[in-house]
Amino acid sequence: MTGSDAPPSDLASDSPSGAPSFRLAYVPGVTPSKWVRVWHERLPDVSLGLLPVTPAEAFGALRDGTADAGLVRLPVDGDDLSAIPLYTETTVVVVPKDHAFTAAEELTADDLAGELVLHPLDDTLGWERPPGLAANERPATTADAIELVAAGVGVLAVPQSVARLHHRKDLTYRTLVDVAQSRVGLAWPAADEAPDLVEEFIGIVRGRTVNSTRGRRAEALKGQKQPKERKGGGRKQTDPARSGKPGGGSRTAGRPAARKGGGTGGSGKGRTGGKPRRKS
Structure with missing residues (x-):
């Protein structure tokens, strides 16, 4: 391995004793940084350790438990490993x-x-x-x-x-x-169902959102109580006329009603120009 193969210091992490952790192997040329950052955002309580391996070492690391999953070059070399393709390189x-x-x-x-x-x-x-x-x-x-x-x-x-x-x-x-191309995929030990943390990483590399991701985080979100809606839909409406806020019925607080005789507060109807008539 060259120095450029080593994972960035802010992406590799060791798990405290007893704390959940996920170990990801990756072969030269594959850059897991963007997926690792998403992992830290979604699962801050689960450390992710990066393990650079050669193509020859990659599948052995999955079989002996050194890594939980690996970004490898396909195809995998046995039925005891599961894999999904991610992309094909030029x-x-x-x-x-x-x-x-x-x-x-x-x-x-x-x-x-x-x-x-x-x-x-x-x-x-x-x-x-x-x-x-x-x-x-x-x-x-x-x-x-x-x-x-x-x-x-x-x-x-x-x-x-x-x-x-x-x-x-x-x-x-x-x-x-017009020649052979290399396919990169995510591999892990075969099982009836992928482990929860592997399923979480599958969701990340496939671009699933937090709500659509199957696994530990999705189950946690399902278990959270959602706020109850009021009957009748949405918030209870109040009568602005009773509350004293502008915009209520014909009379609102702070706004006098028009006078019938067209007085000083009227609209002008009923008023005559010039002097008032004398009574006969």
């Missing part, structure tokens, strides 16, 4: 910055026909043999293959996130179309 080819391939925006498998294409033992694309010419020996790791590319020995096809993870100033990459 495949790219990593080359030196002065390589002829940099003149193109996209490449195909046919473009690699005359190139030495490295095939590390921890390959994440799952192909038996990559396109292009095969090297006499396979590099032990993707990191070793990156070093060989930088030295001018061949090129390397990997998921785009892995190319970014191993970024170097002297290397670049181009999209590789």
Whole structure:
């Protein structure tokens, strides 16, 4: 693992003795930060520990209980693990910055026909043999293959996130179309029903809202008492005329009624211009 694979210090947490906790493994190139932040917002009382693992270690960590769930590259390698797909990554080819391939925006498998294409033992694309010419020996790791590319020995096809993870100033990459792609998924030990905390994380990665999430938080919300509504719907209405507030019936507090004779408070009807008539 490189330093960039380590989880941010504010995302990893240890659980106090006896407190509930959730352990999440993840493979290189996968960034769980956004989901971890949502977890902390929804389940602040349950610590979430992050465990960076290699693709070869990921499924073993789930089987031996080191992790409760894992962000892995599919497919899983046995019926004893359950998994859901999350997304498919773009495949790219990593080359030196002065390589002829940099003149193109996209490449195909046919473009690699005359190139030495490295095939590390921890390959994440799952192909038996990559396109292009095969090297006499396979590099032990993707990191070793990156070093060989930088030295001018061949090129390397990997998921785009892995190319970014191993970024170097002297290397670049181009999209590789019509070839194998890596699928990322969430995996956990198979059971009739996923454990509550696994179900919570499934809801988070699938974008469920708090109210729609099945599991511990959803059950807690269901158990909360909701405020009772008054009969008749909504709040009880009051008569503004009785309450003394403006806007009531024909008479309201603080507003005198009009006089019949069109006096000083009247509207003007019944009034005559000039002097009043004399009685005969």
